[in-house]
Amino acid sequence: METNVVKINALSEAEKETWWALFDIALQMPDGWAITGGSLMRLLLEERRHLGARATNDIDVVLDVRARRANVSEFYEALDRVGFSVDGHNASGQNHRWVRGRAQIDVLVPSGLSLRTLSWNYPGFGKLLPTRGAQFVLFDVEKVLVQVNDRQGIVNRPTxxxxxxxxxxxxxxxxxxxxxxxxxxxxxxxxxxxxxxxxxxxxxxxxxxxxxxxxxxxxxxxxxxxxxxxxxxxxxxxxxx
Missing domain, CATH: 1.20.1310 (5 helical Cullin repeat like)
Structure with a gap:
């Protein structure tokens, strides 16, 4: 793990609460997931000291289902233990959006999973929500120490x-x-x-x-x-x- 601290100055309470919530989840479940999407952009650009990072009030997390299917149930248990609840139920039965106060975590899985895996109803999530390119993202993940305002936590960050x-x-x-x-x-x-x-x-x-x-x-x-x-x-x- 990198010993350098990546500092993010949260621009809203929602952004701060979401990062801090991710730190809580990481304490419960250190491995088997990685951030992606806008939050990954935010972290990488801050880490590499490049302008252009935009604040995001939600964080996308992709689960490494291919490596270990139990990562799905264990991530749900981690969400539950730190006080998250599902933010409604969509028409497709994919309960991917989870909230705790102003914090919001969207839970995704790689595309290309078997029909059996995608048709299964998982505790909490129902059916999984796949996204393209996520498996490649999971191939090379590093743990980085992140500080958001006055709190630090470990985040699984792709390259x-x-x-x-x-x-x-x-x-x-x-x-x-x-x-x-x-x-x-x-x-x-x-x-x-x-x-x-x-x-x-x-x-x-x-x-x-x-x-x-x-x-x-x-x-x-x-x-x-x-x-x-x-x-x-x-x-x-x-x-x-």
Whole structure:
């Protein structure tokens, strides 16, 4: 685990309460999950001291179901122990949104799971809500020490390459009509990838490279600032190797 502390200055009580709630969950269940989505962007950009991080009042968590199916029931038990309750029941029976006061945690799983796994009714959650690219995100997770205002906690954080793949995959989610934030995040991530993460791109599978390429090209089409255009083009050149 990194010994450096990543500091986040919460811009609202809801944001602060959500991060602190995640710290509580991590104490109950240290492994088997990782943050994703906007909260991952917030953490990575703060960690790498890059401007552009936006505050989010909710945190997306993806569970590593393939590694261990019991992670689902154990995460529900952790939510229950720290005082969370489901925020209503959606029509599909996927009870993925959990709240505690102003804190909000959305619980997701990787896409591509078996029909049996996705059709099962899990305690608390009902049916699981899959999201594209999440399995790649879970492949390379690091524990980081995060301080939000005056409290610290451990967070399972994917790498920037995992976040980039997740954002390129999010463009394929049918229910997500607003692609602009994903395209903007792809441009931001292209600027903060480490040398090691850039080298890892070369060894990805053809399918993985294709998904990154399509997402980066989409972001390039939507970008107007010189720095974003240059960093995105550099990634495209790496993908062509």
């Amino acid at each position: 920037a390459l995992g976040a980039l793949y997740g954002k390129c995959s999010a463009l394929l989610n049918n229910g997500d009509t607003d692609k602009s934030r994903h395209l903007a995040d792809i441009a931001l991530l292209s600027k903060v990838l480490s040398v090691t993460e850039r080298r890892r791109i070369v060894g990805l599978s053809g399918k993985q490279k294709y998904r990154l390429k399509k997402g980066i090209q989409g972001s390039l089409s939507a970008s107007s600032d010189t720095e974003s255009v240059e960093s995105l083009n550099r990634l495209l050149k790496i993908l062509e190797r």
